[in-house]
Amino acid sequence: MSSDAAAQNRSAMRALEVFEAFRTARRPLPLSELAQRTGIPVSTCHGVMRALETQGWLYYVNARDAYPTRRLWDTADEIRAHDPVVRRLEPALAALRDETDETVVVGARQGGSVTYLLVLEGRQAIRYSARAGERKPLHSSSIGKALLGELAPDALDAWLREHPLERITANTITSAKRLRADLDAGRRRGWFATCGENVADVMAVSAALRGFGAPLGVAVAGPVHRMQGREAATAKRLLACLRRLEVGEGG
Numbered sequence: 001m002s003s004d005a006a007a008q009n010r011s012a013m014r015a016l017e018v019f020e021a022f023r024t025a026r027r028p029l030p031l032s033e034l035a036q037r038t039g040i041p042v043s044t045c046h047g048v049m050r051a052l053e054t055q056g057w058l059y060y061v062n063a064r065d066a067y068p069t070r071r072l073w074d075t076a077d078e079i080r081a082h083d084p085v086v087r088r089l090e091p092a093l094a095a096l097r098d099e100t101d102e103t104v105v106v107g108a109r110q111g112g113s114v115t116y117l118l119v120l121e122g123r124q125a126i127r128y129s130a131r132a133g134e135r136k137p138l139h140s141s142s143i144g145k146a147l148l149g150e151l152a153p154d155a156l157d158a159w160l161r162e163h164p165l166e167r168i169t170a171n172t173i174t175s176a177k178r179l180r181a182d183l184d185a186g187r188r189r190g191w192f193a194t195c196g197e198n199v200a201d202v203m204a205v206s207a208a209l210r211g212f213g214a215p216l217g218v219a220v221a222g223p224v225h226r227m228q229g230r231e232a233a234t235a236k237r238l239l240a241c242l243r244r245l246e247v248g249e250g251g
Contacts, residue, residue, distance in 0.1 A: 014038070014040055014044070014045075014048050015048055015051075015052060015057075017038040017039075017040065018034060018038060018040075018045070018048055018049065018052065019068060019072065020038075021034055021037040021038050022067065022068055024037070025037065027067075028061045028062075028065035028066060028067040029065060029066060029067075030064045030065050030066075031045060031046055031049060031064070031066075034049065034066070049066060053066070056069060056071050057069060057071055057072060085106070085117060085118075085212055085213070085216070086106075086117065086118050088212070088245075089106060089118065089209075089212070089245065090118065090120070092241055092244065092245055093106065093118065093120055093218065093241070094120055095241070096220065096237060096238065096241045097120045097121075097122060099237055100122075100220050100222075100234050100237055100238075101122055101123070101124060101222075102122045102124075102127065102128070102220050102221060102222035102226070102227065102234070103119065103120065103121045103122045103127055103128040103129070103130070103220070103221050103222060104119075104120045104122075104218065104219070104220055104221075105118070105119050105120075105130060105143065105204075105218070105219045105221060106118040106119075106143075106209075106216055106217070106218050107136070107141075107143040107144075107147075107216065107217050107218075107219070108147075108214055108215070108216050108217075109138065109144075109147045109214070109215065109217075110135070112137075112138060112163050113135040113136060113137060113138060113144075114135065114136045114137075114138060114141050114143045114144045114147065114217065115133065115134070115135050116130055116131065116132050116133060116134045116135075116136070117132060117216070118132060119131060119132050122222060124222075124226075126223055126226075127222060127223070128199070128202050128204070128221040128222050128223070136198055137166065137168060137198070138159075138163070139163070139165045139166075139172070139173065139179055140165075140166075140168045140169070140172045140173070140194065140197045140198040141194060141197075141198045141204075141219075142192055142193060142194040142198075142204035142205060142206035142217075142219040142221065143204075143206050143217030143218070143219045144217070145182070145183060145186060145192040145193075145194065145206065146186070146191075146192045146206040146207055146208045146217035146218075146219070147208065147215055147217045148179075148183055149183050149186050149187050149192055149208065150208050150215050156180070156183070160176045160179070160180075165179060168197065168198055169196055169197060169198065169199070169200045170196075170200070171195065171196040171197045171200070172197045172198070173197060189235075190207065190235075190239060191205050191206065191207045191235040191238065191239060192205070192206045192207065193205050193206070193231055193235075195224060195228070196224060201223055201224050201225075202221055202222070202223065202224065203221070203222065203223070203224045203227035203228055203231065204219045204220065204221035204222075204227070205219065205220055205227075205231050205234050205235040205238060206218060206219035206220075206238070207235070207238055207239055207242055208242075209242050209245060209246065210246055211245075211246045212245075218238065218241075218242060219238075220234050220235075220237075220238050
């Protein structure tokens with residue numbers, strides 16, 4: 001990437017970094033703290049804040065502390081309402097969440113990672129929590145395995161040559177031979193699983209969802225102590241839901 005392209009990329013990300021800082025702080029912030037949280041130089045951060053204020057994205061609650069306006073909420077809500085994938089999947093997957101009493105996640109492959117598109121968290125106090133937009137490694141996440149399982153053997157071999165299998169937890173599969181065997185087992189039974197491979201105390205079952213443009217993966221995830229022993233029954237419910245969606249029912 002050229003220096004000009006890198007500078008443009010940083011500039012495009014700075015407003016998002018500002019909003020992310022407000023999300024994690026959960027309160028109004030002064031310029032100095034906002035610059036510290038984002039790692040943006042104070043003078044540059046001041047310019048970003050000024051531009052956001054001028055366009056109606058930020059307001060000052062007092063002489064020094066700023067906070068996002070409801071314009072961000074309204075814009076995000078309108079975008080979400082017209083998401084072509086989420087709008088079709090959410091009702092059926094919300095029902096799956098309620099049936100299993102665990103978190104349901106939809107993800108798509110973006111380069112070498114999975115990007116979460118929709119997260120419907122379970123309602124139990126102890127549950128798997130995540131956010132849309134999070135990225136997870138393909139080899140250690142249940143959705144990632146479902147998407148790798150869709151690859152032809154030569155495409156999978158090429159992917160394995162180009163991507164080292166980084167250890168995320170003590171349970172992560174870091175051997176290409178073991179990962180191939182795990183994917184083969186998933187294909188045979190029709191669903192894939194992780195047990196503490198991406199998050200140490202989380203188990204998930206997943207499968208691919210076809211017919212919605214780019215290949216998608218859907219997972220049901222929860223604490224190992226609650227999921228273990230129920231994975232086959234949970235996967236049966238997951239697969240039934242996905243098949244209904246693929247034939248146009250329940251969407």
